[in-house]
Amino acid sequence: MSKEIILQGLADAVLEMEEDSAADYANQAVEEGIDAYEAIDKGLAAGMSKAGDLFDEEEYFIPELLLCADALNAGVDILKPHIKVDLSAEKKTKIVIGVIEGDTHDIGKNLVKLLMEAGGFEIIDLGRDVPPQNFVDAAVEEEADIIAISTLMTTSMLNMAKVVDLLVAQGVRDRFKVILGGGPLSQSYADKIGADSYAANASDALRLVQRLTA
Template sequence: MGCYVSIEGLKEKLYRAVIEGDPERALSYAQELLTSGLDVRQIVSEVLAPAMRAAGEMYEKGEYFIADLIASAEAFKQVFDNILKPTLASSAVSKGVVAVFGTVRGDIHELGKNIAKALFEAEGFEVIDLGVDVPPEKFAEVIESREVKVVGLSALMTTTMIEQEKVIEELKRRGLREKVIIIAGGAPVTEEWVKKIGADVCGDDAFRALKKVKELLGVT
């Protein structure tokens, strides 16, 4: 006779599998959660994103090596790309809204960007991921070529935060600034910095940023 595992139990197992960087276990538990009826957005917001945030904090405290953090990120990516993304509800409230995310020039950190990307995709946004070390011109070129509504600028280091301002300046120069909602994200970003550079949303917390963007877009 099989052993019944509650949804809360499965969530905890998935959480641990991601933190421990075990894609095989993570994929299995994620599939079980979907089969149990848990919504994709709940899996992302209640399990995957908190797990990655915890792994990031462990790395910052010196409890994890970079290899551990990479393993956790890979488990996160495997679950989202192979299990969750294909099953995203077609009725998602933000379906069809295009967002562009990228880590600014000079910065190669993408953990925060990837968490935000997953949260936005789970809400139905079409996310164009430009990767890391992205120059201002690249952001502008994509906005010019697509009907982009949201731009996410990620910077993990205080030395690269200035690049967020340079992206905004480039968008102003090309007459694109007023066409998009701009999120300035990253651990060192504050509300004061967001106001100073003329961004719209503080992305120090991806959950709050998503909520604010949806409010600005007029969707719930």
């Protein structure tokens, strides 16, 4: 099987939400000696990126994206151990992401993460219910470019402001762009708490980080 067919197969498997097919093509890629990083990047991630486009066009919604993510992960699990580690040549924009303390809803954050990874960004995922200080510590330690904070709940929104306050207090606010996402938020809230920007949904978030790092 040619490299092109395998890469296309990986992309299609993700786009068509076919976990088994993604695994089959990933195994094929390993057997054929295709560079694992390239198989992820030009195969699986390309498919996820296309899924993001369909989300953008309101063709796909959350259920479809979740199944695309399953297919993506099935392929990544097989390919990851075969990645030849020399990624240092290409420094990717690094994004620290997490759901703020007080909230455990992480579907939105996970989808943003997937689309950003597919878009070529390096993601440090802090998980959910993350204390404000942890965002700051991780961003400093990882020398991140962007801090992305999510919440679905109005009750935890205020903790987002604490992240910005801590960055200011520690004198490192200028080092990072801070972006927000989640149901109850708005650009006006981002402005109010001194964050850089806000995104209304996962594909918006990808466009936003592309713009911020252009």
